[in-house]
Amino acid sequence: MLQVILTGFWLGLVFNAAPGPVFTESLRRGVRGGFRPALAVQVGSLVGDAAWAVLGLAGAAALLTQPQWHIPITLAGCLVLLFLGGQGLYAAWRPPATEDPAAQSAGSAMRGPLVAGALMSLGSVWNVVYWGGAGGAVGGALGEEAAMSALLVFFAAFMASSILWCFICAGFIAGLRRAMSQRWTRVIEGGAGAALIVMAVLLAIQAFD
Template identity: 70%
Template sequence: MIQIILTGIWLGLLYNAAPGPIFTESLRRGVRGGYRSALGVQLGSLVGDAVWAVLGLAGAAALLTQPHLHIPITLAGCLVLVILGAQGIYAASGRASVPATGSSTPGSHMLRGPLTAGALLSLGNVWNVVYWGGAGGAVAGALGEDAALSSLLVFFVAFMITSLLCCFLCAGFIAGVKRTLSSTWIRVVEGGSGLALLVMAVLLALQALT
């Protein structure tokens, strides 16, 4: 049982340590809205993490790598990246006011809300499909083909708790960065993050089309 827990913790750390659109969007929102905005994106991403983890452990994630499913998921993820990237560039243009340090701006509805953005980014991230398509099989192999449901549940809980702790650590780090930035540098980070999201969208689209 200890080995199962350690495996869940280890995969949770590896999964969350990799830089990507979730961290980029958390940074973009965090330097403007502070800790709560960054944490909102991180917590929202747990929805997608949980979905992909369940599919991976059930052996269903590999099915989503088939072209007729893989391509729509990729293009949907690209659309989310483009919208969020455009929002970042718009905010950096100076048309959106930068709040004073320590204050936060209330998130608007739909895709502009941090929780929703985090969930959609995670659900639409094709790399999650690839990751759990392989990791799910590896975990099942390590636990045995006839692994008890309780063993898989222990692994899932360990993975999710590790991911949750990483959310708070990441948001805290971003909040610390925000306190060191002037309004000019906040816009620079927002613009850079928005541009990075657009680049990720282009790369994902090229991958899907080729």
């Protein structure tokens, strides 16, 4: 059982630490708003991660890699990335007016980043592909007759490492924000927005390749 826990924990760190749209959006939100928005994007992405993980471990994610599902999921993810990328470019070009933090509740400040993270993760075709293969690999490693308890332990270890990474990533971005000037904040916002748009275009091209 210890091996199952370590495997799930390690795979969770590798899966979440890989650079991609979620980190890019966390960086964009975090350099402007600090630790909380960056953390909210990361936590929101766990909604999609958990959903695809459950489907993958149940053996259902492989069905979603079929063309009739693959293309719609990819296009939905592309639209999300294009929208968020456009927000990043707009914020860099015309930064929002400074708001009094006391005038904005923590819940309202984090709602947008939470939704953004969840939508990116749910609309990520790479999550589908990853868990479509990982589910079979985990089942093979645990054996054909793997007990449900072993799968639940693996899932719990994966999610525990994912939550840990949320705080590590948000803390890193918050530290980076404190070391940056306002000009560099806008540069990173614009760069992150452009990167999200490029990712969306590349995904769309791959979907129809």
